[in-house]
Amino acid sequence: MAQMTSVHIKPCNIGQSEAHNQRTKAYLDHINAEKLYIRKDLIPKNQSWISELQGGMTLRQYYDAIGRMVKGKTGRAMQTKERERINKKTGKVTKIAGCTPLREGVVVCKADTTMEQLLHFADLCRQRFGITTIQIHLHRDEGHCLDPNDNFTWKPNYHAHVIWDWMNHETGKSYKLDNEDISLMQDMAAEALEMERGVSRSETGKRHLERNDYIVAKQKRELDESKKQAEKLAKENEQKVLACEKLNKEIHDKQMKANQENGSAILSGLANLAGKGKYAQLEAENMAMRQQMALLPEKIAQGVAERTAELEKVCERERRIAEVRLVENNKLTQSYNSLLKKSQNDKKSYEAALSQKNCIMANLISAFQKAIELLDVVCRKALKAVIDFAKKPIARRFTYEQACAVNDFLDVGSDRRGAADTLITLSRPFLTENEYTKGRQEVQNVENDFSTYKRMLQSQEEKIASPRHGRRL
Numbered sequence: 279m280a281q282m283t284s285v286h287i288k289p290c291n292i293g294q295s296e297a298h299n300q301r302t303k304a305y306l307d308h309i310n311a312e313k314l315y316i317r318k319d320l321i322p323k324n325q326s327w328i329s330e331l332q333g334g335m336t337l338r339q340y341y342d343a344i345g346r347m348v349k350g351k352t353g354r355a356m357q358t359k360e361r362e363r364i365n366k367k368t369g370k371v372t373k374i375a376g377c378t379p380l381r382e383g384v385v386v387c388k389a390d391t392t393m394e395q396l397l398h399f400a401d402l403c404r405q406r407f408g409i410t411t412i413q414i415h416l417h418r419d420e421g422h423c424l425d426p427n428d429n430f431t432w433k434p435n436y437h438a439h440v441i442w443d444w445m446n447h448e449t450g451k452s453y454k455l456d457n458e459d460i461s462l463m464q465d466m467a468a469e470a471l472e473m474e475r476g477v478s479r480s481e482t483g484k485r486h487l488e489r490n491d492y493i494v495a496k497q498k499r500e501l502d503e504s505k506k507q508a509e510k511l512a513k514e515n516e517q518k519v520l521a522c523e524k525l526n527k528e529i530h531d532k533q534m535k536a537n538q539e540n541g542s543a544i545l546s547g548l549a550n551l552a553g554k555g556k557y558a559q560l561e562a563e564n565m566a567m568r569q570q571m572a573l574l575p576e577k578i579a580q581g582v583a584e585r586t587a588e589l590e591k592v593c594e595r596e597r598r599i600a601e602v603r604l605v606e607n608n609k610l611t612q613s614y615n616s617l618l619k620k621s622q623n624d625k626k627s628y629e630a631a632l633s634q635k636n637c638i639m640a641n642l643i644s645a646f647q648k649a650i651e652l653l654d655v656v657c658r659k660a661l662k663a664v665i666d667f668a669k670k671p672i673a674r675r676f677t678y679e680q681a682c683a684v685n686d687f688l689d690v691g692s693d694r695r696g697a698a699d700t701l702i703t704l705s706r707p708f709l710t711e712n713e714y715t716k717g718r719q720e721v722q723n724v725e726n727d728f729s730t731y732k733r734m735l736q737s738q739e740e741k742i743a744s745p746r747h748g749r750r751l
Contacts, residue, residue, distance in 0.1 A: 280473060280474040281388045281473050281474065282386070282468075282473060282474045282475065282476045283385065283386045283387065283388075283464075283467050283468050283471055283473040283474070283475065283476065284385075284386050284464060284467070284475075284476040285383050285384070285385050285386075285440075285460075285463055285464055285467050286383065286384045287381055287382070287383040287460070288381065288382060288383075289378040289380070289381055289382070290337065290378075290380040290381055290382040290441055291382070292337040292338050292341055292380060293338075295337060295382060295439070295441065296336065296337055296672065298439075299326070299413070299415035299417075299439050300326065300415070300672075301316070301321050301324065301419075302671065306318065314420065315420065315421060315422050315423070316419050316420055317419050317421070317429075317432070318419070320418055320419035321419045323418040323419065324415065324416060324417050324418055324419055325393050325415070325416040326413070326414070326415045326416070327393055327396075327397065327413065327414040327415075328412070328413050329410075329411065329412040329413065330741060331410065331412055331443070331741070332412050332413070333738055334672075334673065334674065334675065334677070336670075336672055337380065337413075337441070340380070340412070340443075341379060341380055344356070344379045344380075344443070344445055345379075347445070347447060347450060348377075348379075348445070348450045348451075350450070351447075351448075351449060351450025351451075352450040352451070356377050356379065357376055357377050358376045358377050358378070359376045360373060360374065360376050361373075361374050361376070362374070377452050378444065378452070379443065379444055379445045379452065380412075380441060380442070380443065380444065381409075381441070381442050381444050382439055382440070382441050382442075383439070383440045383441075383442065384437055384438070384439060385399070385437060385438045385439075385440055385467055385471070386436070386437055386473075386476075387416065387436040387437055387438050387471060387473075388436055388471070388473060389418075389434070389436055391416065391436065391438070391471055393414065393416060395470050395471050395472070396414050396416065396438055396440070396470070396471075397411075397414065398470045399440075399466060399467055399470035399471065400414065400440060402466045402469075402470060403442070403463065403466065406462070406466070407453060407455055407459060407463075408446060408453050409442045409443065409444050409453055409455075410442065410443040411440055411441070411442055411443075412441055412442070412443050413439070413440070413441040414438060414439070414440050414441075415438060415439045416438045417435075417436070417437055417438065417439070418434065418436055420434070420435045420437070421433050421434040421435045422435075425598060464476065532563065656683075656686050656687050656690060657687055657701075657704075659683045659686070659687075660683045660684045660686065660687035660688075660701055661701060661704050661705055662683075663676070663679075663680035663681075663683040663684055664680075664684065664701060664702065664705045664717045664720075664721060665705055665708050665709065665717070666680070667680055667716075667717060667720060668705070668709050668713040668714070668716050668717035668720075669709070669713055675720065675723075675731075675734070676720050676723075676724065676731065678731050678732075678734065678735040681724050681728065681731040682731075684701065684721060684724045685724050685728045687701060688701075688724065688725055694725050695725065698721050698722060698724075698725045701721055702714075702717060702718045702721050705717055
């Protein structure tokens with residue numbers, strides 16, 4: 279049976295989207311595993327694609343650039359908040375939704391879905407609706423385990439996040455898609471990913487549930503199903519008991535009737551031996567009934583044992599999960615109490631040491647900042663460019679302006695290598711180890727070949743003037 283796919287679209291949360299989709303360390307360190315379970319060993323199997331149209335900008339910067347574009351095209355600021363319009367004649371109030379220039383779609387995938395298929399789907403959407411894809415992130419590391427300590431119970435949730443630029447950059451207005459367009463998009467996703475289209479909401483009447491709501495609803499359905507099975511089993515057992523009682527009554531009634539017709543137990547026994555009279559026939563029927571009754575307890579016991587075993591497995595699984603969570607909770611509670619007690623005992627000494635450390639650090643930073651202020655304008659501008667670049671996790675190359683600032687400083691004297699070493703040394707106190715390494719490498723790139731940044735600027739200007747397209751990371 280073919281797997282079904284669907285596309286759920288909502289406004290892009292630009293504050294969290296990149297951290298979630300790119301699995302940043304800060305995001306993984308603070309994630310709530312009970313709401314979203316991610317296997318870190320599967321993260322390398324994820325794939326990401328970012329359009330060249332984004333030009334090294336973050337989603338926030340891209341969003342702000344769209345706002346400036348809308349202002350330039352329409353002459354007014356982009357309306358992002360919901361507002362009300364009142365008909366002066368009728369007094370009727372109509373709510374107008376705010377503009378959402380960036381939207382994010384979650385596409386249900388299968389294990390072998392490729393980035394090429396998702397890019398094909400994105401291209402179909404651009405051709406049909408005009409919306410432009412700027413990011414795609416294929417996730418294979420999300421899901422849940424029936425048993426948290428057993429990866430063999432892993433149930434993956436294969437899906438992709440597609441981020442669209444929903445604006446027409448020629449008119450400065452957003453594209454308008456109705457229900458028929460969204461339904462057509464579902465068909466296009468099924469065709470591009472070689473999957474079966476999900477049943478339309480207009481047919482099922484069901485609304486889309488977010489991930490956590492869906493899990494709660496699924497658990498409720500499983501609990502209701504378990505209750506129904508238990509009730510069905512109890513009814514079956516009750517019916518079998520009634521059947522046994524009915525058979526016992528029939529045997530007793532026939533035995534009494536046979537004794538009355540034959541006169542006495544002795545005559546009945548003689549008639550039975552001779553094979554004469556109605557008793558022989560009744561006794562044969564009684565024997566058949568006894569044989570059926572003898573088999574009933576065994577069948578009932580077997581049915582009860584099978585159903586009981588199924589329920590015991592479900593209960594055992596839930597019990598094991600509850601025990602694991604209880605143990606983890608106890609560990610966390612013990613650790614918290616221990617830290618709390620230790621912090622109370624060492625509070626005074628810790629505060630004194632912390633105050634002394636902060637004072638020393640403040641003096642050092644103040645002294646270093648005063649030294650920086652003594653530098654000339656060219657040096658300060660280059661130093662600021664290196665620090666700003668190194669502290670942005672998503673920045674991979676200097677912007678053209680940053681590269682120019684660094685190059686101007688390197689050209690002050692005849693020794694570009696010495697100037698580069700001086701610049702990166704001055705930036706060291708403001709950066710972490712990874713940021714320092716990142717900044718040093720980019721300064722060396724400017725030192726060795728500044729013309730690369732000129733070519734990058736020229737290429738970006740050409741792309742703005744040419745039809746929109748993307749590239750694979």
